[in-house]
Amino acid sequence: MSKPDQKRDFGFETRMLHAGHVPDAVTGSRAVPIYQTTSYVFDSPQYAAELFDLKQYGNIYTRINNPTTAAFEERIASLEEGAGAVATSSGMAAQLVTMMTLLEPGDEVVASQHLYGGTRTQFVHTFRKLGVTAHFVDPDDFDAWEAAINSKTRALYAETIGNPQGSVVDISRLAALAESNNCPLIIDNTFATPYLCQPLNHGAHISLHSATKFVGGHGNSIGGVIIESGRFDYSHYPTIANPSPSYHNLRFYDTFGLHGFLMKARVETVRDTGSCLSPFNAFLLIQGLETLSIRMDRHVKNAMAIARYLEDDPNVEYVAYPGLESSPYHELALRYCPRGPGAVFSFGLRGADPRGAGRRFIEALNLFSHLANVGDARSLVIHPASTTHQQLSDEELVASGIDPGMIRLSIGLETEEDLLWDLDQALRAI
C-alpha cells in the first residue's frame, strides 16, 4: 500500500475522466462546469497588474484562457503526457498557432507530403504570405528529409497516420533527426488520437490535433489543441529564447522553462490571432475525451473487420489500412499504434470506369454518410474524384496521390454486421 500522499501514476482511463478538473470548493460540481464568460473580476488592482505581467497564474479574458477550456487542455496534456496544452478554435488554428509561435519570416519547415489536403494548402499558400517556406518530402525517405533540411529549417512536421496512403511515420527516428538539427518535431496526431499513439513518448516535441475528429468523437464541434512535451531545449531557438518585443521583452524560455513555448503560444499567438476555443465546445470535447479509449477500441475493431472484408472483395483493387498485414506500414503501425492504427482509410474500386463506379457506390450506401469529415461516431464516406477533387483530370488526380476510384472511409461505432451489409450491397450495385 502506498501512502495517500505518494504520487501514483494513474492509468489512461482514470486520467480520461479525472485529469484537469477538481470539484470546486464552493459548488462541488462533479461535471466540468461550462464557464460561459468572457472575463473575470480581479482580486485587486495589484493582483490584476501581476496577472497581466504573467506573475500570477489566473484567468484574464477568455480569448487567453478559460476554466472549462483549461480543463480540456490539462486533460489531453495528461493523456499524451505533455507539460501542458493550448486549445484552439480548430485543427487548422492549432497548426497556424504552432507555426506562428515558432517561426519568423524567412524560416523554413520540412513536412511529410502525406498530409491532410487543407494542411498542405495552409503550408503552401498561407505560409507564403507570412514569408515561411514549406518543403514536402516522402515521409519514408530519410535521405529526402535530410536533404531538405538547411540552415533556415526550424521545424519538421508529419502526421502519425497520413492519408490517403495510410502511411505511419517513424516518429522516434524523425525526432532524432529534428533534434540533431535544433528543430522541434511536430506531429499531427488527429487520426491516432491520444489513446492509440502518444507521439511525445516517442520523442516528438509537439503533438497537435483536429479535436473536431475522434477527440470530440460525435461530429458536433470544431476544435483543435496543441500539446508540448516540455523537453525541447529552446535555449538556442530564436523565437522562444530571445526577448519578445510583443511581451515587454520577456524571454519565454528563460522565464517559464518547460512551459516557455506553451506560454508564448497562449499569451502572444492565440491572444493576437484570436484563435481561442469556445468554452462550450471545450465542454463537448471533454465529453468526448471521457469515453475516448472505449470508443477507439470499437472504432478500430470495426475498421479492422471492414478492411479485411474489402481486401477479399473482387471489386476492390487495394485497401490502404496499416492494420492489414499486406500494408507496407504494418510494422510501423504495430510499433506506434499497438492497439490499432485508427479507423480512417482508403480503398480503390476496380473496373473500366472507376470514377463512375465511385459515384454509384456512394449513391447506393444507406448507413455511411456522404460528407467531408472523419472521426464521427457514425460511419462516413467520401469519393474525392467526384467531390473535393472533381475538377481534376484522371492524370492530375493520380499526380496528387488520389486515383479516380478511391473511396475514403471513416469507420464509426455502428453494429459491425450492419456496416458490412451496407458496403456489400453498395459494392454489388456498382
Place this chain on the structure above:
Amino acid sequence: MGSRSGAACDLTSHSLLTAEQKAIYQAPDLVRRTLGFASSVAIVGLSTKRQKASYFVATFLKSRGIKIIPVHPKADRILGEKVYPTLKDIPEPVDVVNIFRPSHECPIYAAQAVDINAKVFWLQLGLFNEEAATIAGAGGLDVIMDLCIKMEYGRYDGTMRFLGMNTGVLTSKKAQIGRISSHEDVDLSECLL
C-alpha cells in the same frame, strides 16, 4: 520558472535528475510539506530586473503572504524588501533557502543555509548539485532540486491549471479553496489538494 541564463547547465529534458534522484529531491510529499509551512524564503540571486524568472517567483510568493528575503551583493531593496549581501547576514529566521545561481556555486550556499538553521534548501528549475545536497542534508535540511517553487505552489493550490498546464494532480475530493486570494496569508496545509 527557469533560470537558464544564471544556471550554466544543459537542460534537455523535463528534469536533470534520474528517477531515483527525483524520488528523493522532488518527492511530492516533501514539496507539499515545504509549501505548507514556509513562511519565509531567502532568495539567493533574486534579480532587480522585472522580467527575470526570479522576480516572477518573488512577486508570486509575496502575493501569497510569504516573506521574501532577497540575497544580492549590491542591491539595496528589491520588491520593497531589504536586501542582504549573503545568507549569513540575515538577522531573522529563514524557512527555505531558494537558489537562482549557477549549480557549481551551490555548495557554498548549502553550507550557509546550514549555518543559519534553514529548514529546506531548494534549487530552482535547471539546477542540480549533489555535493550541495550532501552538505545541506548532513546539516539536517531537506533538499529539493530542479523544481520551480512558483510552479509547485501553482500545481498544488490549483492555479497553474488555469493556464492548461499538466499539474499531475488528480483527486475526487472537493477543493478547499475556490480561488487564491492574492494578499491573504493562506494556510496552504489546509488548501493543498
